[in-house]
Amino acid sequence: MIPSFDYKIPRTLEEACDLLWTFGEKARIIAGGTDLVIGLRNGHVRPQCLVDITRLEELRRIEESDGMIFVGAGVTHSEIVSSPLVARHGRLLAEAACRIGSPQIRNLGTLGGNIVNASPAADTLPPLMVLDAVGKVISKEGERKVPLCQLFNRSYETSLKSYEILTQVTFPKLPSSTRSSLLRLARREAMAIARMSVAVILRLEKGLIEDIRISVGSVTPTPGRMSDAEAALKGKLPNDEGIQVAARKVSETMIRQSGIRRSTAYKKPVVEALVIRAIRKAIEE
Amino acid sequence: MERKIKFILNGMGVEVSVPPRWTLLRLLREKLGLTGTKEGCGIGECGACTVLLDGVPVHSCLLLAPKVEGREVQTIEGLGSRGSLHPLQQSFIDHGAVQCGFCTPGILMSSKALLGKNPHPTRDEVKEAISGHLCRCTGYHQIIKAIEALAK
Numbered sequence A: 001m002i003p004s005f006d007y008k009i010p011r012t013l014e015e016a017c018d019l020l021w022t023f024g025e026k027a028r029i030i031a032g033g034t035d036l037v038i039g040l041r042n043g044h045v046r047p048q049c050l051v052d053i054t055r056l057e058e059l060r061r062i063e064e065s066d067g068m069i070f071v072g073a074g075v076t077h078s079e080i081v082s083s084p085l086v087a088r089h090g091r092l093l094a095e096a097a098c099r100i101g102s103p104q105i106r107n108l109g110t111l112g113g114n115i116v117n118a119s120p121a122a123d124t125l126p127p128l129m130v131l132d133a134v135g136k137v138i139s140k141e142g143e144r145k146v147p148l149c150q151l152f153n154r155s156y157e158t159s160l161k162s163y164e165i166l167t168q169v170t171f172p173k174l175p176s177s178t179r180s181s182l183l184r185l186a187r188r189e190a191m192a193i194a195r196m197s198v199a200v201i202l203r204l205e206k207g208l209i210e211d212i213r214i215s216v217g218s219v220t221p222t223p224g225r226m227s228d229a230e231a232a233l234k235g236k237l238p239n240d241e242g243i244q245v246a247a248r249k250v251s252e253t254m255i256r257q258s259g260i261r262r263s264t265a266y267k268k269p270v271v272e273a274l275v276i277r278a279i280r281k282a283i284e285e
Numbered sequence B: 001m002e003r004k005i006k007f008i009l010n011g012m013g014v015e016v017s018v019p020p021r022w023t024l025l026r027l028l029r030e031k032l033g034l035t036g037t038k039e040g041c042g043i044g045e046c047g048a049c050t051v052l053l054d055g056v057p058v059h060s061c062l063l064l065a066p067k068v069e070g071r072e073v074q075t076i077e078g079l080g081s082r083g084s085l086h087p088l089q090q091s092f093i094d095h096g097a098v099q100c101g102f103c104t105p106g107i108l109m110s111s112k113a114l115l116g117k118n119p120h121p122t123r124d125e126v127k128e129a130i131s132g133h134l135c136r137c138t139g140y141h142q143i144i145k146a147i148e149a150l151a152k
Helices: A013-026 A036-041 A077-081 A084-089 A091-097 A103-108 A111-117 A125-130 A227-233 A240-258 A264-283 B024-031 B087-094 B104-117 B123-129 B141-148
Strands: A006-008 A027-030 A049-052 A062-065 A068-072 A134-139 A142-147 A152-154 A165-172 A179-185 A196-205 A208-217 B003-009 B012-018 B050-053 B056-059 B072-074
Touching (some): A013 A049, A013 A165, A084 A091, A091 A196, A111 A165, A125 A179, A208 A227, B050 B104
Parallel strands (some): A006 A049
Antiparallel strands (some): A134 A142
16 A cells, blocks of 8 residues: 555646755655556555655646757656657657557656656657757756756765656757667567667768767666767768668667676677668668 | 645535645545545546546646645546446446446546537547546547547
8 A cells, every 4th residue: 555645736737846945855756657656556655644646737848949858847748749840840759659658657757757757668758869860858946957967966865865856858849851760679569678779870971971870778877878889970871781780889878887797698699680670771761 | 744735626616634745645545535536646647546637637646735725626526426327437338438447537537628628529539638548458449439429
């Protein structure tokens, strides 16, 4: 049974920050609740107070301005999937969001929740990494911006303080010549946590790879970019040999960060194959 | 400590008092006696607890009761009535899409939401709409046909 707690629904961001400041470690933010309620049920989370941020207008918007896209942390995955702005300028994020859980989960779960829950298998993280997304964090102490790649301490833990709220995620609009791809492996097509996912964004100039960004989900404790693999391909011809070298750099990075585990015998060849497929798919776009 | 919650349930205004830790599922079944919505897993993986919140399907087992304050909830009890079945309910019967019936209320709610948003879904769209539901009896085929029969 879920233990007792107080439930607050602040009407303004300021009210939310005040509540979190007052309650400190004893409060938890709740958005959609699709992860948190499970944590409450199994006793992993025992707050004295829940602060529901889903009625805060500022967290619910998707906007564009000055070449940047702004997605509120309280936007649901369903809203991301149906947003024309995200479809146009951050397509990988929508592609990832539409594979999360089920329609019911996507109608409740939020972008902010997926990020802050910080699962190594979180679907929105590889796209956010290749989009170079930056988070806006607000608290009674003020406002700060954090590149999302710097937000994670370890699996399931961000560097956010208990009184801070991630309110918004921002990324630059990509030039129209950008090619991208997202591949996701899971036991089923729906309602299955990603076993592995690869997000690739690249640009070709005169037949050479001018820019390439690679992020792989479910293979490292925290999300990030595969910079060794990226460096191996930048400025090069996108031929089979080069792509295979990059794929091997990805598996090397995976092993360096995660160590050799039971799953490595499976994940090493599979991540290499998936990276090769994802890069080829992006090139052929 | 209990919390007063006011919301619209199957078209009617309702006010109840429950502890905030109660899920909507528990509120519906234990406080309001609406046992049509089922608990299959309690962790948002089977879809048996699906209701419509402001018209969209959600797992009521993951929804803490205070969240429905001021919002609209539709349950299976609000879909048709004994003497006058909703076309979806009739179609499910006609196509043999109900065996034990445990998953049925949830799937009907998701189907209702689908057809309300998209009156002519493709087979793939139907499958996606019910992808958050597990059925151990039918093998899904009859369920898909029952929904497709109304997708004209």
